[in-house]
Amino acid sequence: MQLDFFPSRTLTLYLAKMFVVRIFAVLVMLVLVLMALDLLGSTGKILEPEGNGQAEIIKYVGLRIPQLISRFLPYSVLLATLITLVTLNQNSEVVAMKAAGLSAHQVLAPLLLTAGVIAVISFTFNERVVTRANSTLKAWEAVEYGEIPQQTGTRANVILTDGTNVLSAATLTGSGENIVLTNVTWDARGAGFIVTEQVRAERAVFAAPGWRLENPTRFEVGGAELEQLETLVVGANLTPEQIDLEAIDPDGQSFLELSETIDSFEAIGRRTSEMRANWWHRISGPLSALLMPLLGSVAAFGLARSGQLFVRAIIGMALGFAYFVVDNAALAMGSFGGYPPFLAAWAPFFLFLLVGETVLIRTEE
Known part of the structure; x- marks a missing residue:
C-alpha cells in the first residue's frame, strides 16, 4: 500500500465524490450570491434603453455567470478542500486512514486527482464559453445595453x-x-x-x-x-x-x-508583455485548482480533539487566499513589464507548490 500513490479504488471514489459535491455546492452558492449583488447594481442600466425587459436581464445573467464561474472556481476548490478535510478530521476518518498505513500524500491523492480534472474542465470552459461571453458582454456594455451590431468581429x-x-x-x-x-x-x-x-x-x-x-x-x-x-x-x-x-x-x-x-x-x-502574461496565465490559472488540496491539507491532520482544528482551517484558508493575492499582484507586474511574462504567470504557482509541500512534509510525513 505504501508504494501506491492512490489508496484503494473504493476509498479513492469515496473521497473524490465527497470533494466534487462540495466544490459544486460552494460554487453554486458563490455564483448565486455574487450574481444577485451584481444585478442590484446593473438592472437599472440594463432596463434603461427603450424596449429592454426581463429577456435582457436573463441575457445579462447568461453572459455574466460564465465570468463568475471562471473567476471563483479556484476559490470554490479551496473552500471545498477545507470543508472536506475538516469533516474527515472531525469524524476521525483521517486517523483511520493513517492507521491503515496511508501517508498524508496518499490521503490527499484522490483530492489532487479531482482537482486536476477540475483544472482541465476549467481550461476548456474558459476557452469555449468564457471568451465568447467576455466579447459579447463588452460589446453590449459599449452600446449601453442597446442593440448589438449584427456584424461579426464586434x-x-x-x-x-x-x-x-x-x-x-x-x-x-x-x-x-x-x-x-x-x-x-x-x-x-x-x-x-x-x-x-x-x-x-x-x-x-x-x-x-x-x-x-x-x-x-x-x-x-x-x-x-x-x-x-x-x-x-x-x-x-x-x-x-x-x-x-x-x-x-x-x-x-x-x-x-x-x-x-x-x-x-x-x-x-x-x-506584447501584457498579452504574453495573459497567455501563460490561461494555463497557470486553471492549474491553481491543483494547489488548493495541498494548501488546505493542514486542516486534515492533527487530532480534532486537540482544539486546534479551527486554527488549522484558518491557516489553510490564509495560505490559499495568499496565493490568489500574490498571483494577481504578479500578473499585474507582468502586464506592464515589471516581471517577465512567464515568471509573472508561473512564479506564484511554483512558490506555493513548494510552500504547500514543505508544510505537509514537515508536519505529517
Missing part, C-alpha cells in the same frame, strides 16, 4: 492613437477596409497634449486614407465654438491593419487566437 471600447491625437469608438465591427466604428470621438491635441478640438460622430468608415466621420459635431476648445458638419476625415495615418491590431481584446480571444495575435504583434516589433 469589439468594444476601442482607443487608437495617431501621433498625439486620439480616436476612440464604442464599438468596432468588420475588418480591413470594411471596418465600421460607432459612437466615435476624435481628440485633436496640441502642445503639451492639450485637447484643442473634439469631434463626435455616430459612425466612421475607412476613407483611404483616414476615417470619414458621418454628420460629425466639432467643438473648438479655444473659441468655445460648436459646428455641425456633413463629413470630416481624420486619422490619415491610421490604417485598417493598425486598427485590427490595436483593437485586440485578449479576454475575448481563445488560447490559439491569442497566440496568433502575439506573433503578429512581435512581427512588427510591438510590445
